[in-house]
Amino acid sequence: MENPLTPEVLADPVALTRALVDIESVSLDEKAIADCVEEVLRRVPHLSTFRHGNTVMARTDLGRDSRVVLAGHLDTVPLNDNFPSTMRGDLMYGCGTSDMKSGVAFALHLAVTLPDPRYDVTYLFYEAEEIESRYNGLTLVGGAHPEWLQADFAVLLEPTYGIVEVGCQGTMRAVVTLHGERAHAARSWRGVNAIHGAGEVLRRLSTYEARRVTIDGCDFREGLNAVRIGGGVAGNVVPDRCEIEINYRFAPDRDPAAAEAHLREVLAGYELTVTDVAAGALPGLKAPVAQEFLAAVGSAPRGKLGWTDVARFAAMGIPALNFGPGDPNLAHHKDEHVELTKIRDGAATLHRWLTPA
Ligand SMILES: [Zn+2]
Numbered sequence: 613m614e615n616p617l618t619p620e621v622l623a624d625p626v627a628l629t630r631a632l633v634d635i636e637s638v639s640l641d642e643k644a645i646a647d648c649v650e651e652v653l654r655r656v657p658h659l660s661t662f663r664h665g666n667t668v669m670a671r672t673d674l675g676r677d678s679r680v681v682l683a684g685h686l687d688t689v690p691l692n693d694n695f696p697s698t699m700r701g702d703l704m705y706g707c708g709t710s711d712m713k714s715g716v717a718f719a720l721h722l723a724v725t726l727p728d729p730r731y732d733v734t735y736l737f738y739e740a741e742e743i744e745s746r747y748n749g750l751t752l753v754g755g756a757h758p759e760w761l762q763a764d765f766a767v768l769l770e771p772t773y774g775i776v777e778v779g780c781q782g783t784m785r786a787v788v789t790l791h792g793e794r795a796h797a798a799r800s801w802r803g804v805n806a807i808h809g810a811g812e813v814l815r816r817l818s819t820y821e822a823r824r825v826t827i828d829g830c831d832f833r834e835g836l837n838a839v840r841i842g843g844g845v846a847g848n849v850v851p852d853r854c855e856i857e858i859n860y861r862f863a864p865d866r867d868p869a870a871a872e873a874h875l876r877e878v879l880a881g882y883e884l885t886v887t888d889v890a891a892g893a894l895p896g897l898k899a900p901v902a903q904e905f906l907a908a909v910g911s912a913p914r915g916k917l918g919w920t921d922v923a924r925f926a927a928m929g930i931p932a933l934n935f936g937p938g939d940p941n942l943a944h945h946k947d948e949h950v951e952l953t954k955i956r957d958g959a960a961t962l963h964r965w966l967t968p969a
Contacts, residue, residue, distance in 0.1 A: 625959040632713040633697040633706045639687040642666040642739040658727040666739035667749035679732040681766035684716035685741030692946040705949040710938025714950045715769025729966040765901035766925040771938025777916040778933045782892035789883045790854040803850035825863045828895040830915035832863035864892030893926030908965035
Protein backbone atom coordinates (compact mmCIF):
# COMPACT_ATOMS: atom_id res chain seq x y z
CA MET A 613 0.00 0.00 0.00
CA GLU A 614 1.25 3.45 -0.85
CA ASN A 615 1.39 5.67 2.22
CA PRO A 616 -1.58 8.07 1.99
CA LEU A 617 0.05 10.39 4.56
CA THR A 618 1.80 12.54 1.98
CA PRO A 619 3.51 15.85 2.84
CA GLU A 620 0.48 17.80 1.53
CA VAL A 621 -1.87 15.73 3.69
CA LEU A 622 0.36 16.09 6.77
CA ALA A 623 0.36 19.87 6.35
CA ASP A 624 -3.44 20.08 6.68
CA PRO A 625 -5.06 18.67 9.86
CA VAL A 626 -8.40 18.25 8.08
CA ALA A 627 -6.98 16.30 5.16
CA LEU A 628 -4.85 14.35 7.61
CA THR A 629 -7.89 13.41 9.73
CA ARG A 630 -9.64 12.11 6.64
CA ALA A 631 -6.63 10.12 5.48
CA LEU A 632 -6.27 8.53 8.94
CA VAL A 633 -9.98 7.68 9.09
CA ASP A 634 -9.69 5.96 5.73
CA ILE A 635 -7.03 3.58 7.02
CA GLU A 636 -9.13 0.93 8.75
CA SER A 637 -7.83 0.28 12.26
CA VAL A 638 -10.32 -1.54 14.44
CA SER A 639 -8.66 -2.58 17.73
CA LEU A 640 -6.00 -5.30 17.26
CA ASP A 641 -5.81 -4.46 13.55
CA GLU A 642 -3.62 -1.36 13.78
CA LYS A 643 -0.58 -2.62 11.88
CA ALA A 644 -1.36 -0.79 8.63
CA ILE A 645 -1.98 2.57 10.28
CA ALA A 646 1.02 2.19 12.61
CA ASP A 647 3.20 1.39 9.58
CA CYS A 648 2.05 4.58 7.83
CA VAL A 649 2.58 6.73 10.93
CA GLU A 650 5.98 5.24 11.68
CA GLU A 651 7.19 5.71 8.12
CA VAL A 652 6.21 9.38 8.20
CA LEU A 653 7.86 10.04 11.56
CA ARG A 654 11.12 8.28 10.70
CA ARG A 655 11.61 10.75 7.86
CA VAL A 656 11.39 13.77 10.20
CA PRO A 657 14.93 14.93 11.06
CA HIS A 658 14.04 16.64 14.37
CA LEU A 659 12.43 13.49 15.85
CA SER A 660 13.72 10.23 17.26
CA THR A 661 11.20 7.51 16.45
CA PHE A 662 10.61 4.17 18.16
CA ARG A 663 8.04 1.43 17.89
CA HIS A 664 6.69 -1.21 20.24
CA GLY A 665 4.07 -3.53 18.74
CA ASN A 666 1.70 -1.20 16.94
CA THR A 667 2.53 1.76 19.15
CA VAL A 668 4.77 4.44 17.68
CA MET A 669 6.59 7.04 19.76
CA ALA A 670 8.52 10.01 18.40
CA ARG A 671 10.15 12.70 20.44
CA THR A 672 12.22 15.86 20.25
CA ASP A 673 15.37 16.08 22.33
CA LEU A 674 16.04 19.80 22.41
CA GLY A 675 17.16 20.03 26.04
CA ARG A 676 14.09 22.02 27.10
CA ASP A 677 13.23 22.41 30.80
CA SER A 678 9.91 20.62 30.44
CA ARG A 679 8.64 17.69 28.42
CA VAL A 680 5.04 17.25 27.36
CA VAL A 681 3.27 14.23 25.89
CA LEU A 682 0.71 14.50 23.11
CA ALA A 683 -1.02 11.14 22.85
CA GLY A 684 -3.71 9.56 20.73
CA HIS A 685 -4.91 6.03 20.14
CA LEU A 686 -4.83 4.66 16.61
CA ASP A 687 -7.63 2.14 17.01
CA THR A 688 -11.38 2.50 16.60
CA VAL A 689 -14.41 0.56 17.72
CA PRO A 690 -15.80 -1.88 15.10
CA LEU A 691 -17.07 -0.37 11.85
CA ASN A 692 -20.81 0.19 11.60
CA ASP A 693 -21.57 1.01 7.97
CA ASN A 694 -19.49 4.14 8.52
CA PHE A 695 -16.31 3.44 6.58
CA PRO A 696 -14.71 5.07 4.65
CA SER A 697 -15.31 8.70 5.55
CA THR A 698 -17.85 10.95 3.85
CA MET A 699 -18.18 14.72 3.85
CA ARG A 700 -21.37 16.71 4.37
CA GLY A 701 -20.73 20.44 4.44
CA ASP A 702 -18.57 21.28 7.47
CA LEU A 703 -18.85 17.75 8.83
CA MET A 704 -16.68 14.69 8.25
CA TYR A 705 -18.50 11.42 8.97
CA GLY A 706 -16.94 8.04 9.61
CA CYS A 707 -15.66 5.59 12.18
CA GLY A 708 -12.94 7.29 14.21
CA THR A 709 -13.59 10.84 13.00
CA SER A 710 -14.43 11.97 16.53
CA ASP A 711 -12.82 9.18 18.59
CA MET A 712 -10.13 9.98 17.82
CA LYS A 713 -8.36 10.30 14.54
CA SER A 714 -8.99 14.04 14.44
CA GLY A 715 -6.98 14.18 17.69
CA VAL A 716 -4.33 11.87 16.29
CA ALA A 717 -4.14 14.22 13.31
CA PHE A 718 -3.27 17.12 15.69
CA ALA A 719 -0.32 15.24 17.10
CA LEU A 720 0.94 13.95 13.77
CA HIS A 721 0.57 17.34 12.11
CA LEU A 722 2.51 19.05 14.92
CA ALA A 723 5.13 16.31 15.05
CA VAL A 724 5.95 16.86 11.41
CA THR A 725 5.58 20.64 11.15
CA LEU A 726 7.00 21.91 14.46
CA PRO A 727 10.80 21.54 14.60
CA ASP A 728 11.28 23.99 17.47
CA PRO A 729 8.55 23.65 20.14
CA ARG A 730 8.90 25.52 23.46
CA TYR A 731 8.92 22.24 25.40
CA ASP A 732 10.37 18.93 24.40
CA VAL A 733 7.49 16.91 23.02
CA THR A 734 6.83 13.17 23.08
CA TYR A 735 4.27 12.14 20.48
CA LEU A 736 2.57 8.83 21.26
CA PHE A 737 0.39 6.97 18.76
CA TYR A 738 -0.82 3.87 20.50
CA GLU A 739 -2.80 0.74 19.88
CA ALA A 740 -5.86 -0.87 21.40
CA GLU A 741 -7.38 1.79 23.64
CA GLU A 742 -10.94 0.71 22.91
CA ILE A 743 -10.59 -2.80 24.34
CA GLU A 744 -9.36 -4.34 27.59
CA SER A 745 -6.51 -2.63 29.31
CA ARG A 746 -4.05 -5.52 28.84
CA TYR A 747 -3.95 -4.82 25.09
CA ASN A 748 -3.62 -1.05 25.50
CA GLY A 749 -0.48 0.35 23.90
CA LEU A 750 0.20 2.48 26.98
CA THR A 751 -0.03 -0.58 29.23
CA LEU A 752 2.43 -2.42 26.98
CA VAL A 753 4.83 0.51 26.69
CA GLY A 754 4.55 1.17 30.42
CA GLY A 755 5.85 -2.36 30.98
CA ALA A 756 8.52 -2.49 28.26
CA HIS A 757 9.72 1.14 27.99
CA PRO A 758 8.36 3.14 30.93
CA GLU A 759 10.79 5.96 30.11
CA TRP A 760 8.79 6.68 26.93
CA LEU A 761 5.97 7.97 29.10
CA GLN A 762 8.04 10.25 31.33
CA ALA A 763 6.95 13.87 31.08
CA ASP A 764 5.86 16.89 33.10
CA PHE A 765 2.44 17.06 31.51
CA ALA A 766 0.33 15.05 29.09
CA VAL A 767 -2.46 15.98 26.71
CA LEU A 768 -4.66 13.14 25.50
CA LEU A 769 -6.37 14.16 22.31
CA GLU A 770 -9.63 12.33 23.04
CA PRO A 771 -12.86 13.99 21.91
CA THR A 772 -13.87 16.96 24.10
CA TYR A 773 -15.45 19.21 21.47
CA GLY A 774 -12.64 21.71 21.73
CA ILE A 775 -12.76 22.36 25.46
CA VAL A 776 -10.43 21.15 28.16
CA GLU A 777 -11.65 18.19 30.16
CA VAL A 778 -9.69 17.41 33.26
CA GLY A 779 -9.42 14.51 35.60
CA CYS A 780 -11.58 11.53 34.90
CA GLN A 781 -13.99 9.29 36.70
CA GLY A 782 -13.02 5.84 37.80
CA THR A 783 -14.84 2.81 36.54
CA MET A 784 -15.61 -0.43 38.34
CA ARG A 785 -17.24 -3.56 37.01
CA ALA A 786 -18.79 -6.04 39.36
CA VAL A 787 -21.06 -9.05 39.18
CA VAL A 788 -23.92 -9.79 41.54
CA THR A 789 -24.59 -13.52 41.63
CA LEU A 790 -28.01 -14.75 42.69
CA HIS A 791 -28.47 -18.36 43.68
CA GLY A 792 -31.59 -20.49 43.58
CA GLU A 793 -32.52 -24.12 43.25
CA ARG A 794 -33.37 -25.91 40.04
CA ALA A 795 -36.70 -27.61 39.61
CA HIS A 796 -38.95 -28.70 36.76
CA ALA A 797 -41.03 -25.71 35.73
CA ALA A 798 -44.14 -27.89 36.07
CA ARG A 799 -43.36 -28.23 39.80
CA SER A 800 -41.74 -24.88 40.29
CA TRP A 801 -42.64 -24.69 43.98
CA ARG A 802 -39.94 -27.27 44.59
CA GLY A 803 -37.24 -24.83 43.41
CA VAL A 804 -36.09 -21.27 43.99
CA ASN A 805 -36.01 -19.00 40.95
CA ALA A 806 -32.69 -17.15 40.85
CA ILE A 807 -33.85 -14.83 38.07
CA HIS A 808 -36.74 -13.59 40.19
CA GLY A 809 -34.14 -12.66 42.78
CA ALA A 810 -32.83 -10.05 40.37
CA GLY A 811 -35.91 -7.90 40.94
CA GLU A 812 -34.74 -6.36 44.19
CA VAL A 813 -31.21 -5.76 42.86
CA LEU A 814 -32.61 -3.96 39.80
CA ARG A 815 -34.97 -1.95 42.01
CA ARG A 816 -32.04 -0.70 44.10
CA LEU A 817 -30.15 0.25 40.94
CA SER A 818 -33.07 1.98 39.24
CA THR A 819 -33.90 4.07 42.32
CA TYR A 820 -30.25 4.86 43.09
CA GLU A 821 -29.53 8.59 43.22
CA ALA A 822 -26.11 9.14 41.71
CA ARG A 823 -23.81 11.57 43.48
CA ARG A 824 -22.61 14.86 41.97
CA VAL A 825 -19.46 16.41 43.28
CA THR A 826 -17.40 19.51 42.46
CA ILE A 827 -13.62 19.18 42.58
CA ASP A 828 -11.32 22.13 41.75
CA GLY A 829 -14.33 23.87 40.18
CA CYS A 830 -15.15 20.92 37.91
CA ASP A 831 -18.38 18.97 38.23
CA PHE A 832 -18.38 15.20 38.19
CA ARG A 833 -21.54 13.13 37.97
CA GLU A 834 -21.46 9.50 38.97
CA GLY A 835 -23.47 6.62 37.53
CA LEU A 836 -24.43 3.13 38.65
CA ASN A 837 -25.98 0.79 36.14
CA ALA A 838 -26.74 -2.83 35.39
CA VAL A 839 -25.10 -3.41 32.02
CA ARG A 840 -25.77 -7.10 31.42
CA ILE A 841 -27.88 -9.84 32.88
CA GLY A 842 -27.74 -13.57 32.38
CA GLY A 843 -29.38 -16.69 33.70
CA GLY A 844 -31.53 -19.62 32.75
CA VAL A 845 -31.03 -23.29 32.02
CA ALA A 846 -33.80 -24.39 29.68
CA GLY A 847 -37.38 -23.54 28.81
CA ASN A 848 -38.75 -25.94 31.37
CA VAL A 849 -36.32 -25.49 34.25
CA VAL A 850 -36.53 -23.09 37.17
CA PRO A 851 -33.10 -21.42 37.02
CA ASP A 852 -30.65 -21.76 39.90
CA ARG A 853 -28.34 -18.94 38.93
CA CYS A 854 -28.57 -15.38 37.67
CA GLU A 855 -25.74 -12.91 37.19
CA ILE A 856 -26.08 -9.16 36.91
CA GLU A 857 -23.07 -7.23 35.69
CA ILE A 858 -22.83 -3.75 37.11
CA ASN A 859 -20.79 -0.75 36.03
CA TYR A 860 -20.08 1.98 38.54
CA ARG A 861 -18.57 5.28 37.36
CA PHE A 862 -17.17 7.11 40.36
CA ALA A 863 -15.82 10.63 40.85
CA PRO A 864 -12.05 10.92 41.36
CA ASP A 865 -12.33 11.88 45.04
CA ARG A 866 -13.11 8.20 45.61
CA ASP A 867 -10.35 5.67 45.19
CA PRO A 868 -11.12 2.09 44.11
CA ALA A 869 -11.38 0.89 47.72
CA ALA A 870 -13.88 3.62 48.62
CA ALA A 871 -15.81 2.94 45.43
CA GLU A 872 -16.03 -0.75 46.25
CA ALA A 873 -17.13 -0.02 49.80
CA HIS A 874 -19.91 2.20 48.46
CA LEU A 875 -21.02 -0.45 45.98
CA ARG A 876 -21.15 -3.08 48.74
CA GLU A 877 -23.23 -0.70 50.83
CA VAL A 878 -25.74 -0.12 48.02
CA LEU A 879 -26.00 -3.86 47.33
CA ALA A 880 -25.71 -5.05 50.91
CA GLY A 881 -26.92 -8.61 51.38
CA TYR A 882 -25.89 -9.77 47.90
CA GLU A 883 -22.91 -11.77 46.68
CA LEU A 884 -20.82 -9.21 44.83
CA THR A 885 -17.54 -9.79 43.00
CA VAL A 886 -15.51 -6.91 41.63
CA THR A 887 -14.15 -8.03 38.24
CA ASP A 888 -12.36 -4.93 37.00
CA VAL A 889 -11.52 -1.49 38.28
CA ALA A 890 -9.67 1.53 36.98
CA ALA A 891 -9.00 4.43 39.32
CA GLY A 892 -10.07 7.93 38.35
CA ALA A 893 -7.80 10.96 38.27
CA LEU A 894 -8.06 14.25 40.12
CA PRO A 895 -7.95 17.36 37.89
CA GLY A 896 -4.28 18.21 38.63
CA LEU A 897 -4.22 21.70 37.15
CA LYS A 898 -1.59 23.27 39.37
CA ALA A 899 1.47 22.38 37.27
CA PRO A 900 2.82 25.44 35.41
CA VAL A 901 2.73 23.62 32.06
CA ALA A 902 -0.96 22.82 32.66
CA GLN A 903 -1.63 26.49 33.48
CA GLU A 904 0.09 27.57 30.25
CA PHE A 905 -2.02 25.09 28.34
CA LEU A 906 -5.25 26.41 29.89
CA ALA A 907 -4.17 29.96 29.03
CA ALA A 908 -3.63 28.98 25.38
CA VAL A 909 -7.09 27.41 25.18
CA GLY A 910 -8.69 30.31 27.03
CA SER A 911 -11.88 28.61 28.27
CA ALA A 912 -12.76 27.06 31.61
CA PRO A 913 -12.04 23.33 32.05
CA ARG A 914 -14.75 20.76 32.70
CA GLY A 915 -14.67 17.47 34.60
CA LYS A 916 -14.24 14.39 32.41
CA LEU A 917 -16.95 11.80 32.92
CA GLY A 918 -15.60 8.89 30.91
CA TRP A 919 -12.51 6.92 31.92
CA THR A 920 -9.55 7.81 29.75
CA ASP A 921 -5.84 7.18 29.79
CA VAL A 922 -5.49 10.50 31.65
CA ALA A 923 -5.77 8.33 34.76
CA ARG A 924 -2.81 6.25 33.65
CA PHE A 925 -0.60 9.34 33.54
CA ALA A 926 -2.06 10.61 36.81
CA ALA A 927 -1.07 7.30 38.42
CA MET A 928 2.52 8.00 37.33
CA GLY A 929 2.33 11.45 38.91
CA ILE A 930 2.06 13.21 35.54
CA PRO A 931 -0.71 15.81 35.31
CA ALA A 932 -2.80 15.10 32.24
CA LEU A 933 -5.96 16.32 30.56
CA ASN A 934 -8.12 15.71 27.51
CA PHE A 935 -8.40 18.11 24.61
CA GLY A 936 -9.68 17.10 21.20
CA PRO A 937 -11.93 18.30 18.39
CA GLY A 938 -14.41 15.43 18.36
CA ASP A 939 -17.77 15.46 20.12
CA PRO A 940 -17.67 12.90 22.94
CA ASN A 941 -21.43 12.36 22.60
CA LEU A 942 -20.88 10.93 19.11
CA ALA A 943 -18.03 8.59 19.94
CA HIS A 944 -18.89 4.95 19.12
CA HIS A 945 -22.06 6.01 17.27
CA LYS A 946 -22.85 5.00 13.74
CA ASP A 947 -23.19 8.64 12.67
CA GLU A 948 -19.92 9.64 14.36
CA HIS A 949 -18.59 12.84 12.82
CA VAL A 950 -16.38 15.82 13.48
CA GLU A 951 -16.72 19.51 12.61
CA LEU A 952 -13.96 20.75 10.35
CA THR A 953 -13.82 24.10 12.17
CA LYS A 954 -13.14 22.27 15.45
CA ILE A 955 -10.19 20.55 13.81
CA ARG A 956 -8.77 23.80 12.46
CA ASP A 957 -9.33 25.73 15.71
CA GLY A 958 -7.88 23.01 17.92
CA ALA A 959 -4.79 22.59 15.77
CA ALA A 960 -4.25 26.35 15.91
CA THR A 961 -4.62 26.32 19.72
CA LEU A 962 -2.00 23.60 20.15
CA HIS A 963 0.29 25.37 17.74
CA ARG A 964 -0.07 28.60 19.78
CA TRP A 965 0.69 26.72 22.99
CA LEU A 966 3.81 25.04 21.63
CA THR A 967 5.30 28.05 19.86
CA PRO A 968 6.43 30.86 22.16
CA ALA A 969 5.33 34.35 21.18
ZN1 LIG B 1 -11.00 7.38 22.31
